[in-house]
Amino acid sequence: MQQINAHLHKQKEPPYVINLDPAVLHSPFESNIDIRDSVNYKEVMKQYNLGPNGGILTSLNLFATKIDQVLGLLEKRAAPDPANPARKPIKNILVDTPGQIEVFVWSASGTILLESLASSFPTVIAYIIDTPRTSSTSTFMSNMLYACSILYKTKLPMILVFNKTDVKDASFAKEWMTDYEAFQAALSEDENRNAFGGQEGSGTASGSGYMGSLLNSMSLMLEEFYAHLSMVGVSSLYGTGIDDFFDAVKEKTEEFKRDYQPELERRREEREEIKKKQREKELEKMMKGMSMAGDSGGAKVGDIKEDSAEEEEREESSSDEDFDEDDREGLQARYEAAMYDDSTPADASFAKYIYSQGQQ
DSSP, X not given: OHHHHHHHHHTTOOOEEEEOOTTOSOOSSOOSEEGGGTOOHHXXXXXXXXXXXXXXXXXXXXXXXXXHHHHHHHHHHHSOOTTOTTSOOOOOEEEEOOSOHHHHHTSHHHXXXXXXXXXXXXXXXXXXXXXXXXXXXXXXHHHHHHHHHHHHHHTSOEEEEEEOTTTSOTHHHHHHHHOHHHHHHHHHHHHHTTTTOOOTTSSSOGGGHHHHHHHHHHHHHTHHHHTTOEEEEOOTTTOTTHHHHHHHHHHHHHHIIIIIHHHHHHHHHHHHHHHXXXXXXXXXXXXXXXXXXXXXXOOOGGGHHHHHHHHHHHHHHOOSSOOOTTOHHHHHHHHHHHHHOTTSOHHHHHHHHHHHHHHO
């Protein structure tokens, strides 16, 4: 991130930087929007009694509730400012996600953040791979499977960025992705030197047979997956390969506009259609309820004025001694008179009740 940021500043195109890692202590670059300014990671862990991953996830969930404000700021900075014509609109937005990528990728908040960004801007995923730690066939395949799952989860263009090429050159990875036989040769070599933990002294390790067969099958399956990926080697220490990275970003941006954006718009229209149908269904249910209430004698809104006028006429025509059977207030008055009339002693009322029961 620091090298990409420095490269864009050197090109006189400063990016807009967003930090989504609430647990980072020191950042080598300045952020325009920093989740740490909005959410206190340690306080979240303390208040909710969470561990590190749970604290990161909860912090992201809290921050995702403000995504509309974030998008408002980004859209404002990406558009020309009439009040300040000298200010150039931003061309690049860098988003630094948490190091625990599984917490970000597989969480609801991560999905909300990515889909919200992709709805407004061409969005490209950069999957960073530690090249020295992926030189064996097993770790390489693990990284490829993880990249495949992220690609199909986010449904966004992806670039495989093999970092630390100053320690180990990434040409072997490119060869394994484009040449099936080269990967088979490396896999056979790993099996012969017992890289998968089989029994020593048995020639081809018996314990590695399953692992070798699995990796072989996966490499066949992922050939189509490799064809849709861009792969670049960079060094975050020396900044080598950054130009290649931005060439890949430009290529994937065009791919986003050509292939991904129509699909996103289609999915957005489907969601809007579903919401519209739900609103119509709720409205129909409400109108049906109001209609049933009207059929059962409930007053309609348009009849309030007329009913009030009729009520006033009834009140004027009726006297205190003569109650109209249809007059609710008259009925209420007679009911209260029957219940609370002090002219009839309580014991006489009780005697009348006993007499009536005996007649029945």
